[in-house]
Amino acid sequence: MTDNISADRLRLFIERIERLEEEKRGIADDIKDVFAEAKATGFDAKAMRVVIRLRRMEKHHRDEMDAIVDTYRAALGMA
Amino acid sequence: MTDNISADRLRLFIERIERLEEEKRGIADDIKDVFAEAKATGFDAKAMRVVIRLRRMEKHHRDEMDAIVDTYRAALGMA
Amino acid sequence: MTDNISADRLRLFIERIERLEEEKRGIADDIKDVFAEAKATGFDAKAMRVVIRLRRMEKHHRDEMDAIVDTYRAALGMA
Amino acid sequence: MTDNISADRLRLFIERIERLEEEKRGIADDIKDVFAEAKATGFDAKAMRVVIRLRRMEKHHRDEMDAIVDTYRAALGMA
Structure with a gap:
C-alpha cells in the first residue's frame, strides 16, 4: 500500500x-x-422453524402453497 | 515438500x-x-422441494410433525 | 394447543x-x-474477505497454515 | 391432481x-x-482446500489476488 x-x-x-x-x-x-x-x-424447534418460514410468506401465497403441497401429497399417496 | x-x-x-x-x-x-x-x-418447484423434504422423513415422524405444525398454526391463527 | x-x-x-x-x-x-x-x-472485496478470514486465526496458526499452503503450492507448481 | x-x-x-x-x-x-x-x-485438509480453491482460479487472476492480499496483509501488519 x-x-x-x-x-x-x-x-x-x-x-x-x-x-x-x-x-x-x-x-x-x-x-x-x-x-x-x-x-x-x-416446544418442538423443527416445527417452530416450519411455522416461522410460513409466517414470512404473504397469507395468499401461503394458502396457495398449502393447496399445491396438499395436492402433490395426495397424488403421491402422502396425504 | x-x-x-x-x-x-x-x-x-x-x-x-x-x-x-x-x-x-x-x-x-x-x-x-x-x-x-x-x-x-x-409443476411448482417450491412445492416439489417441500414434498421431497417430507418424503425424506419416516412416515410416523412426518405424521407427528404434521400434527405439531397444524397445532402451532392453529395456535398462531394461521390454520 | x-x-x-x-x-x-x-x-x-x-x-x-x-x-x-x-x-x-x-x-x-x-x-x-x-x-x-x-x-x-x-479496495478489493474478495481480498478483504481473505484477510478477514486470516485475521480470525491465531497468529501462530496462521503462520503454520501459510507455510503449509506455500509448500503445497510449490509442490503443485503454483508458487 | x-x-x-x-x-x-x-x-x-x-x-x-x-x-x-x-x-x-x-x-x-x-x-x-x-x-x-x-x-x-x-496431509493437511484445510491447506488442501485452500489450494483447491486457488487452482479453480485462472493463473493471472490468482497472481493478481496473491499480490493484493500480500499488500493488504503488509498494510495491516500481518505479513
Missing part, C-alpha cells in the same frame, strides 16, 4: 466489518438460546 | 477431489435441469 | 426469534454496505 | 430428483473419504 492513508482506511473498513460480523454471530447465538429455551419448555 | 513422492501423492489426492467436485457440480446442474423441466410442464 | 397459556408462550418465542432474525438480516445488509463502500473506494 | 397422468409425471420428476440427490450425497461422502485418506497420510 503506497501510503499510510490507504492503509488506515483499509483497517477502518476491515474493523467495521469485523465488529458487524461479531454482532451477527452474537445474534445467531441468541437465536439458538431462544430455541433451546422453547425446547426446554416443551 | 522434501521429496517428489509426497508431491505426487498430494497431486493425486487433489486431482481425485477435483474430479469428484466436478462430478458433484454436474449433478447439481442436472437437478436444476429436472426442476426446470418440471416447471415447464406446469 | 390445549390452553391459551401455551399458545401465548409459543407466540412470544416465535416473535422473539423473528425479531432477532430481522436484526441479523439488517446486520448482513450493513456488512454488504461496508464492502460496497470499500469497493467504491478502490 | 385432476388426472393420473399428471400424478405419474409428478412422481417421475420427484423420483429423478431424489436419485440425483442421492448420487450427490454419495459423491459428497466420497470427497470426505479422500480428505480423510489424505489426512491419514499426513
Whole structure:
C-alpha cells in the first residue's frame, strides 16, 4: 500500500466489518438460546422453524402453497 | 515438500477431489435441469422441494410433525 | 394447543426469534454496505474477505497454515 | 391432481430428483473419504482446500489476488 492513508482506511473498513460480523454471530447465538429455551419448555424447534418460514410468506401465497403441497401429497399417496 | 513422492501423492489426492467436485457440480446442474423441466410442464418447484423434504422423513415422524405444525398454526391463527 | 397459556408462550418465542432474525438480516445488509463502500473506494472485496478470514486465526496458526499452503503450492507448481 | 397422468409425471420428476440427490450425497461422502485418506497420510485438509480453491482460479487472476492480499496483509501488519 503506497501510503499510510490507504492503509488506515483499509483497517477502518476491515474493523467495521469485523465488529458487524461479531454482532451477527452474537445474534445467531441468541437465536439458538431462544430455541433451546422453547425446547426446554416443551416446544418442538423443527416445527417452530416450519411455522416461522410460513409466517414470512404473504397469507395468499401461503394458502396457495398449502393447496399445491396438499395436492402433490395426495397424488403421491402422502396425504 | 522434501521429496517428489509426497508431491505426487498430494497431486493425486487433489486431482481425485477435483474430479469428484466436478462430478458433484454436474449433478447439481442436472437437478436444476429436472426442476426446470418440471416447471415447464406446469409443476411448482417450491412445492416439489417441500414434498421431497417430507418424503425424506419416516412416515410416523412426518405424521407427528404434521400434527405439531397444524397445532402451532392453529395456535398462531394461521390454520 | 390445549390452553391459551401455551399458545401465548409459543407466540412470544416465535416473535422473539423473528425479531432477532430481522436484526441479523439488517446486520448482513450493513456488512454488504461496508464492502460496497470499500469497493467504491478502490479496495478489493474478495481480498478483504481473505484477510478477514486470516485475521480470525491465531497468529501462530496462521503462520503454520501459510507455510503449509506455500509448500503445497510449490509442490503443485503454483508458487 | 385432476388426472393420473399428471400424478405419474409428478412422481417421475420427484423420483429423478431424489436419485440425483442421492448420487450427490454419495459423491459428497466420497470427497470426505479422500480428505480423510489424505489426512491419514499426513496431509493437511484445510491447506488442501485452500489450494483447491486457488487452482479453480485462472493463473493471472490468482497472481493478481496473491499480490493484493500480500499488500493488504503488509498494510495491516500481518505479513
